[in-house]
Structures are given as structure tokens and as C-alpha cells.
Amino acid sequence: MNKRVIFRFVALAVVLMMVGCGSYNKLLKRNNPDEMFYAAIDYYNGGDYERALQLFDEISPRYTATMRADTIMYYTGCCFYKRGDFTSSAQIFDEYRRTYGRSPLLEDVEYMYAMGYYFSSPEATRDQTTTIQAIQAINEYMERYPSSPKLPLCQMRIEELKGKLYDKSFYNARTYHKTRRYKAAIIALRNALDQYPETPHREEILYLTLESSYELASNSISSLQVDRYLDTMDAYYNLISEFPDTKHRRAAERIQRQCKNFLAKHNVEGTDESADEGYTTTQAGNTNTNL
Numbered sequence: 474m475n476k477r478v479i480f481r482f483v484a485l486a487v488v489l490m491m492v493g494c495g496s497y498n499k500l501l502k503r504n505n506p507d508e509m510f511y512a513a514i515d516y517y518n519g520g521d522y523e524r525a526l527q528l529f530d531e532i533s534p535r536y537t538a539t540m541r542a543d544t545i546m547y548y549t550g551c552c553f554y555k556r557g558d559f560t561s562s563a564q565i566f567d568e569y570r571r572t573y574g575r576s577p578l579l580e581d582v583e584y585m586y587a588m589g590y591y592f593s594s595p596e597a598t599r600d601q602t603t604t605i606q607a608i609q610a611i612n613e614y615m616e617r618y619p620s621s622p623k624l625p626l627c628q629m630r631i632e633e634l635k636g637k638l639y640d641k642s643f644y645n646a647r648t649y650h651k652t653r654r655y656k657a658a659i660i661a662l663r664n665a666l667d668q669y670p671e672t673p674h675r676e677e678i679l680y681l682t683l684e685s686s687y688e689l690a691s692n693s694i695s696s697l698q699v700d701r702y703l704d705t706m707d708a709y710y711n712l713i714s715e716f717p718d719t720k721h722r723r724a725a726e727r728i729q730r731q732c733k734n735f736l737a738k739h740n741v742e743g744t745d746e747s748a749d750e751g752y753t754t755t756q757a758g759n760t761n762t763n764l
Contacts, residue, residue, distance in 0.1 A: 563586055594637065
């Protein structure tokens with residue numbers, strides 16, 4: 474019984490497809506632009522974006538410089554957008570923005586233009602150029618249409634995209650640390666904080682800066698070690714002053730003790746136990762400038 478039902482359903486679908494193809498082919502043969510225009514809109518509303526796109530492409534040259542030109546361009550961009558071809562839709566929507574600046578469809582066009590970049594944004598491990606373009610495009614939309622009901626969604630999209638930038642910056646800096654390129658890691662980690670001070674990876678970045686500073690100091694030539702151990706002490710107090718309950722507290726204190734032992738052996742002032750409080754006060758007050 475089930476096989477019969479499935480067979481009838483498939484047969485009906487084939488018949489409808491054949492009828493649809495026949496109607497579509499007849500439409501092309503009649504070559505009536507007005508008829509093709511309305512049929513294209515019907516295909517679009519029915520979700521058949523491929524046929525709609527073919528018809529809009531066919532009649533577009535015939536309606537150049539007419540009242541329907543902007544409508545055809547709009548639906549052509551929408552067809553690409555609905556199919557997930559955001560590169561093509563962005564090109565068409567951008568041209569539409571520049572050509573039809575007073576169109577009542579402009580707000581919808583600019584929203585889809587921005588969202589096309591959003592949907593094209595790759596995962597955080599890949600190049601984030603498109604993510605930056607998406608943030609810029611969404612911000613432009615929000616500035617131009619401050620009363621749009623889509624603003625809360627746009628803001629959510631921006632926060633999501635920013636998260637990718639935070640992650641990408643952190644992953645890049647962490648890679649230097651993992652590959653033991655500690656000098657480069659320190660620079661990249663500090664740049665990550667300078668560029669995105671609100672990053673959720675802030676605690677981890679501060680700890681990796683401390684660890685990288687210590688590894689750089691301990692593997693440096695003698696003439697550079699004192700200064701680099703002092704830099705490591707700076708990194709320690711930056712972490713502890715901002716995150717006193719950090720999950721890395723034990724490891725950080727171990728690094729601090731080793732730095733203090735080295736500096737004490739080299740008679741560096743301000744590294745004894747009694748100097749900790751004063752050192753903390755002066756160094757912690759410079760947390761942001763150090764990073």
C-alpha cells in the first residue's frame with residue numbers, strides 16, 4: 474500500500490514538472506516581455522528562483538530606462554540572495570543603491586546587502602576580511618535607518634561578528650606562543666588587547682603574555698635577561714591586578730618567584746618580599762599602558 478502511495482506521489486510530481494516545463498517553454502516561445510515579467514514574479518514568489526532569474530535576465534534589456542528597470546534589478550538581486558549567491562547579490566544590490574537612491578525598495582536592498590556579507594562571514598580560524606565588511610555594512614544600515622524594526626537583530630549580528638574578530642586575533646597571537654616564538658607572541662598578544670580591549674580572551678591573553686615574557690627572559694643572552702625578567706614581573710602584576718582570582722594564579726606565582734630569585738641574585742633593587750606591595754601599586758596602575 475505504501476509503495477502505491479509513493480508511486481502515485483512521484484508520478485504526480487513528474488506530471489506537474491512536465492506541465493510546468495511545458496508552460497515555461499511556451500512562455501519563452503511566445504516571447505511576450507509583459508507576460509514574462511509577471512510570470513517571473515510568480516516564479517519568485519513560489520520559490521522557483523532559477524526560472525525567475527532566467528526570465529528576469531531575458532527581459533532586463535527590454536526594460537532598460539523604463540519604470541520597471543529598478544523592479545527587475547531588485548528581483549534579480551533577490552533571486553541570487555535567496556539562492557545563497559551573496560557575491561552576485563551584493564554586486565547587484567550595490568549597483569541598485571548607486572542607481573536608485575530614492576527607491577522605496579532601497580531600505581530592503583541595503584538590509585540584504587549587509588546580510589549577504591554576514592552570511593558570507595567565515596569561521597574564526599579563516600581570514601576575516603568579509604567579517605569586517607559585514608560589520609561595516611550592518612553599521613551603515615543601522616545609521617541610515619535608525620527606526621528600523623530590524624535594529625535589535627542587526628545588533629545581535631554585529632556582536633556575533635565581533636566575536637569572530639576577537640577569536641581570530643587571539644588564535645593568531647596564541648599560535649606564536651605555541652610555536653615558541655615568544656618575542657613575536659608578546660607583540661601579537663599586546664596588539665590583540667590594544668585592538669580589542671573588550672575581548673573575552675583578556676585573562677588568557679594576559680597570562681600568555683606573562684608566560685611568553687618568562688620564556689623569552691629565561692632563554693635570552695645574559696645581557697638581556699635582567700630587563701626581560703623585569704618585563705616578566707610587569708606582566709605578572711598586570712595579570713594579578715586585573716584578575717586577582719585568575720585560574721592561572723598558581724602558575725603565575727611560580728613564574729613570579731623564579732623571576733624574583735633571578736633578580737635577587739643579580740642584586741636588582743625592589744625584588745625582595747617587602748617591596749612587593751610598593752611594586753604592585755606602581756606597576757598595577759600602569760596595566761593598560763603596559764599592554
